[in-house]
Amino acid sequence: MQMRFIRSLLFGLVVLSMSAASFAQIGVGITFGPPPLPVYEQPFCPGDGYIWTPGYWAYDYDINDYYWVPGTWVLAPEIGFLWTPAYWGWGGDRFFFHEGYWGPHIGFYGGINYGFGYFGEGYEGGRWDGGHFFYNRSVTNVNITEIHNVYNTTVIHNDVSRVSYNGGNGGIDRRPSPQEEAAGRDRHVAPVAAQTQHLQEARNNPQQRASVNMGKPAIAATARPGEFKGGAVAAKEAGGTYTPGNRGGNGGRPENNVPRPGNPVHPRDLAPVARPGAPNTGNPKQDQKYQQQQEKMMAKQQQERDKLQQKQEQEHQKLDRQKANDSQRQQVEQRHQQQTQQLQQKHEQQQQHLQQKAQPAPRQSGKR
Numbered sequence: 001m002q003m004r005f006i007r008s009l010l011f012g013l014v015v016l017s018m019s020a021a022s023f024a025q026i027g028v029g030i031t032f033g034p035p036p037l038p039v040y041e042q043p044f045c046p047g048d049g050y051i052w053t054p055g056y057w058a059y060d061y062d063i064n065d066y067y068w069v070p071g072t073w074v075l076a077p078e079i080g081f082l083w084t085p086a087y088w089g090w091g092g093d094r095f096f097f098h099e100g101y102w103g104p105h106i107g108f109y110g111g112i113n114y115g116f117g118y119f120g121e122g123y124e125g126g127r128w129d130g131g132h133f134f135y136n137r138s139v140t141n142v143n144i145t146e147i148h149n150v151y152n153t154t155v156i157h158n159d160v161s162r163v164s165y166n167g168g169n170g171g172i173d174r175r176p177s178p179q180e181e182a183a184g185r186d187r188h189v190a191p192v193a194a195q196t197q198h199l200q201e202a203r204n205n206p207q208q209r210a211s212v213n214m215g216k217p218a219i220a221a222t223a224r225p226g227e228f229k230g231g232a233v234a235a236k237e238a239g240g241t242y243t244p245g246n247r248g249g250n251g252g253r254p255e256n257n258v259p260r261p262g263n264p265v266h267p268r269d270l271a272p273v274a275r276p277g278a279p280n281t282g283n284p285k286q287d288q289k290y291q292q293q294q295e296k297m298m299a300k301q302q303q304e305r306d307k308l309q310q311k312q313e314q315e316h317q318k319l320d321r322q323k324a325n326d327s328q329r330q331q332v333e334q335r336h337q338q339q340t341q342q343l344q345q346k347h348e349q350q351q352q353h354l355q356q357k358a359q360p361a362p363r364q365s366g367k368r
Contacts, residue, residue, distance in 0.1 A: 029094030030059055033171065034066050035210050036162035036239030040220035042071070042116050042141040043233050048149060049133055051076050052125055052140060053083050053195065054114035055221060057164055057210065059097065060203055061265065061333045062316065066210040068217035069202045070232070071116070072225050077102050077189050080128050084183070085109045085118055090167030099327050101190060105183035110166030111174030116140060119157040120174065162239030196325040198225035215242035265337045266312055267305040270344055290354070297354060301347045308343055312336050 034057035042052065055071035074083070086100035087110030098110070106122045117125020117139045126135045134149040135142045142150055165171045176184070191199075202208045205228065207218045215238035223231035315336075319329055 029091055029096050030088075031094045033090075033095050033165045033168060034059075034088055035164065035215040035242040037112075037114065037164045038068065038216055038220050038235035038239050039162070039237045040071070040233055040235045043073070043221055043223040043231060045135065045140065045142045045147060046073055046223050048147055049075055051083055051133065052116055052118075053100070054085050054116060054118050056086050056100075056114070057088070058086075058199065058203070059330075060209070061329065063209070067202055067205075067208040068210070068213070068220065069199050069208075070217070070219050070228075071114075071221040072195075072198060072227075073223060074192065074195055074225060076133070077192050079131050080104055081189065082106050082123055082128075085112070085114055087112050088165040090165065090171055095165060095168065097330065099191070101188040102192075103183065103186045103188045105186055106180075107183035107186075108176035108180035111172040112164060112166065113157070113161055117155075119155070120172070121177070121180075124153070124155045164239070191325070194225040197323075198222075199325060200323055201226050201228055210242065214238060215240065265333060265340060267309040267340055267343065270305065270340065293354060297350060301350070304343060304347075308339060312339070 037055075037057075040055070045052075050073040053072055053074050056069055057066045058069050059066050076082075081102045081104060084101050084103060084107040087098050088095045089098055089110055090096075100109070101107070109118070109120075111120040112118075113120050117123050117136065124136060125140045126133055128134075132149050134151055135147065136155070137144070137150050137152050138154050144150055161172070163170065163172055166174065202219075205219070206212055213235075216235045218234050219228050219232045220235035221233040222228060315332055319332060324332075
């Protein structure tokens with residue numbers, strides 16, 4: 001019994017550590033930024049205690065395409081908790097996704113103007129007071145015949161940008177304030193189950209993909225999480241021009257996905273196994289031996305690629321069966337990228353070693 005208790009305790013600590021990491025910088029970077037934020041109207045707040053969570057572009061690594069996660073009203077997991085939205089940020093050579101989270105204060109969300117109170121810093125759409133959430137009617141859509149916890153405070157903001165990412169070429173140029181950094185160290189709660197299910201609904205809907213809706217999703221917002229039929233609001237317009245050229249010219253179709261140099265995620269993204277140059281040692285028998293070694297090495301390397309690809313695809317299928325959330329999938333993709341790059345480095349070293357063996361032996365100088 002004591003051993004079982006210790007194991008349960010250790011398992012709980014592991015789960016907590018995973019949850020704490022889930023709203024930090026997440027996953028494999030993307031070399032092209034998300035589309036602009038679409039223009040849409042906010043649905044009526046469905047009831048007291050619901051807090052607005054703005055829509056955002058997530059990324060599906062299986063199809064190599066962004067998809068729109070509709071904005072929606074969500075019940076706060078705890079009294080006094082607010083929602084810090086997710087955002088994409090430039091990390092030096094690619095974009096990384098930062099998961100949203102619940103906490104007592106609003107943290108940094110990239111300076112992105114999501115609207116409806118989230119104008120790039122903090123939240124102007126409402127506040128907690130005496131254990132109840134009060135809504136600012138000037139920036140949120142509230143039916144006052146049903147919800148009486150309201151107030152009116154005019155909010156002036158001059159930023160009308162639809163840019164959906166921080167940093168990089170054309171991104172929002174803003175860094176965290178000391179207050180936002182302090183909020184990032186607060187106790188946080190990961191997205192609740194309703195938000196995770198909401199994200200999966202968006203991911204499984206082809207109409208939400210950027211390559212299909214061209215930045216103007218058919219479902220831009222919902223009254224409650226997962227309500228993609230009743231209470232859904234379509235985007236009025238795209239936030240800016242979005243063409244397949246913005247995403248590397250592949251149009252979102254996996255069969256046209258061209259792997260980007262230096263950024264392989266899966267073995268299928270790698271270039272074909274390279275054949276080393278023909279040996280020329282001056283010894284025909286030796287050259288034939290090396291030729292046989294090359295063919296054997298190439299066959300083995302391809303087998304190792306296929307084996308790793310099959311293993312990673314099985315992990316993808318397992319994630320689908322478990323209905324894993326986006327951050328869990330991105331963590332798996334990060335591991336897949338590391339595995340693939342390690343295999344690539346191993347194969348390159350093998351090729352270099354074989355080429356060195358194939359070089360003609362240096363001639364010995366004659367005795368004087």
